[in-house]
Amino acid sequence: MTQLSEAQAALMRALKQYGGILLSLVMLCAIFSFLNPRFMSVVNFMNILQQVAVVAIAAFGMTWVILLGEIDLSVGSIIAVAGMVGAQCFAFGLGFAPALVITLLAGALMGMLNGVLTAKLLLPSFIVTVATMGIYRGMVSLPTNGAPAMIENSTWTAIGTESLLGLPVIIWVVAVLFVVNHILLSKTSFGRRAYLTGGNREAAVYSGIKVDRLKITIFMISGVMAAISGVLLSSRLFSAQTNAGMSYELDAIAAAVLGGTSLAGGVGTMVGTLIGALIIGVMNNGMNMLSVPYFYQLIVKGLVILIAVWLDVRAKQAKR
Amino acid sequence: MHGSTMDTILEISDITKSFGQVAALKGMRLKVRRGRVHTLLGENGAGKSTLMKILAGVHEATSGEISLDGRPYRPTDPRDAAALGLAIVFQELSLCSNLTVAENILATREPRRFGFINDKALITKARAIVADLGLPIDVSEKVGNLSIAQRQLVEIAKGLSHEAKVIILDEPTSSLSDSEAEILFDIIARLKSRGVAVIYISHRMEEIMRLSDDITVIRDGEYVSTHDRDDVTIEALIALMVGRRMDEIYPPPVHEQSASAAPVLSVDRLARDGEFDNISFDVRPGEILGFFGLVGSGRSEVMNALFGMKSAAGTVRFDGQAVRFRSPAEAIARGIGFVTENRKEEGLVLSHSVGWNISMAALSDFTGPLGFTRKRAEREAAATEVGRLAIKTHSLDTPSGSLSGGNQQKIVLAKWLLTRPKVLILDEPTRGVDVGAKFEIYKIIRQLAAEGTAILLISSELPEVLGMSDRVVVMHEGVIGATLSGADLNPETIMAHATGFQS
Numbered sequence: 001m002t003q004l005s006e007a008q009a010a011l012m013r014a015l016k017q018y019g020g021i022l023l024s025l026v027m028l029c030a031i032f033s034f035l036n037p038r039f040m041s042v043v044n045f046m047n048i049l050q051q052v053a054v055v056a057i058a059a060f061g062m063t064w065v066i067l068l069g070e071i072d073l074s075v076g077s078i079i080a081v082a083g084m085v086g087a088q089c090f091a092f093g094l095g096f097a098p099a100l101v102i103t104l105l106a107g108a109l110m111g112m113l114n115g116v117l118t119a120k121l122l123l124p125s126f127i128v129t130v131a132t133m134g135i136y137r138g139m140v141s142l143p144t145n146g147a148p149a150m151i152e153n154s155t156w157t158a159i160g161t162e163s164l165l166g167l168p169v170i171i172w173v174v175a176v177l178f179v180v181n182h183i184l185l186s187k188t189s190f191g192r193r194a195y196l197t198g199g200n201r202e203a204a205v206y207s208g209i210k211v212d213r214l215k216i217t218i219f220m221i222s223g224v225m226a227a228i229s230g231v232l233l234s235s236r237l238f239s240a241q242t243n244a245g246m247s248y249e250l251d252a253i254a255a256a257v258l259g260g261t262s263l264a265g266g267v268g269t270m271v272g273t274l275i276g277a278l279i280i281g282v283m284n285n286g287m288n289m290l291s292v293p294y295f296y297q298l299i300v301k302g303l304v305i306l307i308a309v310w311l312d313v314r315a316k317q318a319k320r
Numbered sequence: 321m322h323g324s325t326m327d328t329i330l331e332i333s334d335i336t337k338s339f340g341q342v343a344a345l346k347g348m349r350l351k352v353r354r355g356r357v358h359t360l361l362g363e364n365g366a367g368k369s370t371l372m373k374i375l376a377g378v379h380e381a382t383s384g385e386i387s388l389d390g391r392p393y394r395p396t397d398p399r400d401a402a403a404l405g406l407a408i409v410f411q412e413l414s415l416c417s418n419l420t421v422a423e424n425i426l427a428t429r430e431p432r433r434f435g436f437i438n439d440k441a442l443i444t445k446a447r448a449i450v451a452d453l454g455l456p457i458d459v460s461e462k463v464g465n466l467s468i469a470q471r472q473l474v475e476i477a478k479g480l481s482h483e484a485k486v487i488i489l490d491e492p493t494s495s496l497s498d499s500e501a502e503i504l505f506d507i508i509a510r511l512k513s514r515g516v517a518v519i520y521i522s523h524r525m526e527e528i529m530r531l532s533d534d535i536t537v538i539r540d541g542e543y544v545s546t547h548d549r550d551d552v553t554i555e556a557l558i559a560l561m562v563g564r565r566m567d568e569i570y571p572p573p574v575h576e577q578s579a580s581a582a583p584v585l586s587v588d589r590l591a592r593d594g595e596f597d598n599i600s601f602d603v604r605p606g607e608i609l610g611f612f613g614l615v616g617s618g619r620s621e622v623m624n625a626l627f628g629m630k631s632a633a634g635t636v637r638f639d640g641q642a643v644r645f646r647s648p649a650e651a652i653a654r655g656i657g658f659v660t661e662n663r664k665e666e667g668l669v670l671s672h673s674v675g676w677n678i679s680m681a682a683l684s685d686f687t688g689p690l691g692f693t694r695k696r697a698e699r700e701a702a703a704t705e706v707g708r709l710a711i712k713t714h715s716l717d718t719p720s721g722s723l724s725g726g727n728q729q730k731i732v733l734a735k736w737l738l739t740r741p742k743v744l745i746l747d748e749p750t751r752g753v754d755v756g757a758k759f760e761i762y763k764i765i766r767q768l769a770a771e772g773t774a775i776l777l778i779s780s781e782l783p784e785v786l787g788m789s790d791r792v793v794v795m796h797e798g799v800i801g802a803t804l805s806g807a808d809l810n811p812e813t814i815m816a817h818a819t820g821f822q823s
Contacts, residue, residue: 187693188690189687189691190691191693192683196676196680200669200671203665203668206627206658206666206667207648208651208681209649209683266671
């Protein structure tokens with residue numbers, strides 16, 4: 001009996017917290033189904049999940065950064081660098097596993113640079129990552145002078161194209177990373193420290209939280225997540241493109257903010273971010289299916305983000 | 321009852337205000353007369369702020385009536401309230417530091433010409449307001465360049481610049497020095513003579529007795545009583561406010577601490593350029609060592625250095641071992657706790673829950689081998705502290721920012737108690753805390769000392785330092801003027817050292 005009411009209470013809390021954006025998601029799905037009956041199908045939903053994977057994973061990393069009251073604009077560039085690092089590893093004749101490790105290390109390193117510059121030189125992360133966004137983007141072209149690099153490693157390309165136990169591998173990757181990030185954020189003391197530091201940095205320092213180290217670690221998480229996004233993207237494209245992941249950081253930020261992450265820091269969840277990413281995925285997919293021209297898509301996406309965040313803010317104010 | 325109803329400018333009858341299930345005000349009433357200072361007295365959380373916010377038009381009363389100057393009064397927002405003749409000066413500073421004094425005072429009411437702000441008229445008008453109040457402030461100065469006290473005066477000037485019939489001053493002297501407070505008292509006298517009614521909120525009893533004509537006591541959201549200042553004593557007011565008699569504000573030591581125990585902390589010639597020099601003292605387990613000094617004497621800076629926030633020259637010994645903390649984390653691991661001066665900035669994460677704040681500094685104690693937070697143990701420990709310190713909160717999940725000042729301060733204390741410190745630094749532990757909560761905090765401090773915790777008690781309130789400390793270190797301009805104990809613990813000797821008249 002108490003078990004049931006506890007579950008009900010949890011459900012009520014979830015509805016209260018995510019009701020606004022869930023409603024947006026359902027409404028979008030309803031509209032697209034109405035406009036195009038083929039939208040509502042298992043195949044298409046698999047499609048959406050695969051398409052949204054790259055942004056969703058980057059958005060998990062972004063959630064950590066925003067939660068801390070910082071921002072990471074270099075995510076799109078890291079996605080491109082990661083693909084190129086993978087491609088170059090194969091060009092040097094390395095196997096899949098070492099190539100993957102080196103690629104993720106590159107992501108960690110780029111994130112660490114963002115973190116160190118922000119934490120130790122006390123530069124605003126907005127400025128730091130605007131700068132590294134350009135630097136990393138430029139570095140993508142170094143090995144090939146701006147040309148794309150083909151990737152022929154079959155394991156690497158299988159990630160983006162093959163299925164496992166009836167589900168595309170890419171969806172497994174998103175699911176695993178979602179669970180890992182969710183547990184890390186909501187169940188561990190590391191996650192708690194991120195919430196506390198984002199809520200009040202000074203109080204965190206005085207309570208013995210090693211804020212600089214935390215900040216660097218979180219920028220590294222963002223870098224690694226972006227690198228994984230880069231792996232997925234390059235495996236789907238069978239190549240590393242110099243303009244890969246362009247402006248994905250904005251989609252990642254939008255997903256996190258749609259999901260209720262506060263740009264002021266201290267508030268946000270992975271569940272919310274996942275829903276936010278799905279909203280963006282549904283919009284992209286739905287409008288593509290309706291053959292809406294790209295420039296209209298941009299306008300509609302911007303408007304939907306505004307409306308969804310506004311609904312959410314209004315719902316939270318009403319609760320008080 | 322002297323004075324007819326003609327005198328009444330503001331009348332509040334039977335006001336009730338509920339936030340969801342919680343009733344913040346129940347049948348509140350108040351009658352304020354022209355040309356009188358009416359003090360509203362109550363503990364933090366008694367409902368003063370809610371009542372003020374209703375008067376200012378920030379909140380709407382759930383039921384009840386207010387009349388201003390004989391007409392029903394229902395402001396829609398603070399600007400509307402000001403237009404109707406009620407001005408309010410909040411204790412939180414609401415000035416824009418990037419704008420000038422004049423721009424702040426006349427914000428949203430700038431004199432205009434052809435739709436543009438008329439700068440010359442702005443300055444002239446602001447200068448007249450400031451001169452009228454006798455404030456020594458240049459109106460073309462940027463607010464960001466002013467001291468906190470000067471900003472408070474600008475805030476007051478801003479509130480008074482409206483043609484107000486009733487002015488509410490919410491703890492206006494909390495950041496003013498004595499001489500600056502005198503300027504304010506002059507202003508209040510001038511307002512009275514013009515027939516303006518002043519609603520005054522303060523915790524400083526001496527000040528209240530000096531300024532007030534009428535005093536209304538409220539408690540737990542309810543009206544208690546109204547008194548003529550001449551018919552009541554401080555003791556009686558405190559008793560009414562806390563709802564019980566207070567035989568003694570400072571509880572006696574639980575038992576005599578032994579003078580023979582080895583010091584847990586010894587500080588030898590600690591120094592930091594431009595902040596403090598040659599600081600030496602030691603403190604034994606169970607001892608309460610008071611630190612007294614005027615603002616700017618370097619007390620907080622010394623404590624920050626001890627806590628690893630800043631580096632300093634000199635030697636610090638902890639349990640006989642030389643230590644050098646490079647971060648608060650190291651100091652905490654060794655057994656030092658630090659209740660800082662500004663609880664909202666450095667003490668609490670206001671947006672997060674009571675439970676999270678309490679476990680914040682001891683989080684590693686509640687972390688399992690894989691990094692998982694042991695939430696059940698954490699909640700049990702937090703609940704125990706909430707019970708032990710009698711923190712008034714709806715639940716552990718309530719955001720700490722929604723509690724009253726006294727309860728917030730107890731959360732900060734609870735946070736440090738959970739780390740089981742050997743040395744606990746308390747920097748102004750009762751600032752902005754009402755009398756009832758003060759008494760409870762003093763009891764907690766005594767209890768901690770009895771359990772063997774060494775306490776460093778920093779305070780600007782002389783009675784507090786005298787009432788609580790075993791010995792007192794008096795600081796003056798970054799150096800120790802004297803370390804006093806026994807018969808030397810009297811106000812005259814301490815002040816003489818604190819002001820540097822005696823060394």
